[in-house]
Amino acid sequence: MKRHEGLIPLSHHHHHALVVSKSLKEIGTGKSDKTYKVILRELIDFWEKDGNEHFRDEEEVLIPLYLRFENEPDIDLIKKVLYQHAEIRGMIAAIRNNQQADHEQLNLLGYLLEEHVRLEERELFPIIEKAVPDNYLYQASGNFHKDSYSGY
Template sequence: MKRHSAIVPLSHDHHHALILAQALKKNAPKIGLGSKSAEEKVEAVINSYNTELIPHFNHEEVLLFPLALGKDEELDKMIHNILEEHNKIRRSVEALRDGDLEENLDAFGKLLENHVRTEERVLFPKIEEVVGEEELNILNGQIIAVKDSCGI
């Protein structure tokens, strides 16, 4: 199904998040960020977290999820789980320097990748189904892709 125009900017952010996640995993191709040291990758994660993930989570938590909650029991459960994952991602960023950096980066990359894929493959299609096109139109223009809104 084609993504509703109101949430296309979130999918745009997801594309960037997947590129980041890929570069953090142990088997990452040694190009771009993937070729950098663990220390440099940690810096990149913290920077992306502050400039991209925090505003992205806010768009989901403040704009999208409130519109979707309370309409369908299964969807409510999905959103509850996704919010738990946001908290897990926040805690993982805070703990990135605790212990083995390469292990932490690998785990964070997998966590972020799984989160994005769950939203793209399961949550967003369900939101589109339950909320419907007309109600999602309310959000048109309200959610702006983070890279576009920050000029980065």
């Protein structure tokens, strides 16, 4: 799927999130060669270095930009995206506060993270690309944080 250049940094962040979600989905299933502690550390590193900032990029830069230019915004989609942000934040906070999160909780987070990335890539980004003028998407890109994994 061709992505507007201004959104490519966020798509790179999404790739990083998918790598983390795959590990979370595999924990306790015998499909992973990583230990529980390694996966938990990867999750926390991802969140502290990239995930939380990525959510802020979308909430403080991208979604307001979309709402500024779209006359009839898809409010239900925006609500769903923001709800998932809150849900993921809550799950990560619970996992961080209880360093012994069970496999089921981590698996659930992995599936939710993957679902969220797919929602944004397949539904949110296409409507933003249609609504927001190119020059504003390029400007927005300059405000996104640099992902520690991809460098974007």
